[in-house]
Amino acid sequence: MLAVAASVAAVDLSLKAWAQTGLPAGGFEAGPVDLRLAYNPGVAFSLAAGAPAAAVIAGTAVVTAALTALVWVSAPTATRLRLAAFAAVLGGAVANLTDRVGDGVVTDYLHSGWWPTFNLADTAIVIGAILLVLSSMGASRAAGKHEARR
Known part of the structure; x- marks a missing residue:
């Protein structure tokens, strides 16, 4: 999982x-x-675009550290789908934090015309979040079936 997260971050930072x-x-x-x-x-x-860069970096670092701790604690019992989700979100978060630390901004390079410009790290975070929801729904269904059998 960590190798996948590192790969997501490396590819995004290279593209940036x-x-x-x-x-x-x-x-x-x-x-x-x-x-x-x-x-x-x-x-x-672009929420908090007017905030001091140091505050945005600190906030992003706290969220990324909390995410890392959650992944560390949850990974040993996580399903493959949840591990993939963790890898995508963590890789994207680390890439955006690493990019932001240099000059206080995140580099974006993908533009659809109808959506704000974004990057691969943002895409990984969104896909990872969707996978987390799907894995939670699957776990809820499995728990419900288990309870129904009792």
Whole structure:
């Protein structure tokens, strides 16, 4: 799980470095999702964009540390689906925190035209969160079936 999380973070950070040096000024169209360089000083959907960078970094670090602790405690008994979810969320969180520490902003490079510009780490976090919900629903159903058999 940690290897997958590290891979998610490494790929995203590599893409961010490429976007900063390789994307043309106006970006370019790439189908349903264009490549366009943007910087987000806030958190999701630019919330707290006006807050001091140190406060956003500290808040992001606290959330990432809490997530890491949750994963550490939960991983030994987690299903494969839940482990995949943990890996995606943790990898995305670590990548965005690592990117933010450098200059107080997160580098975004994927733009759909109807959604705020985002990055692979954001995508991993959202997919991981969806997988966590699905794994929780599966666990709830399994527990309900177990109770019904009693």
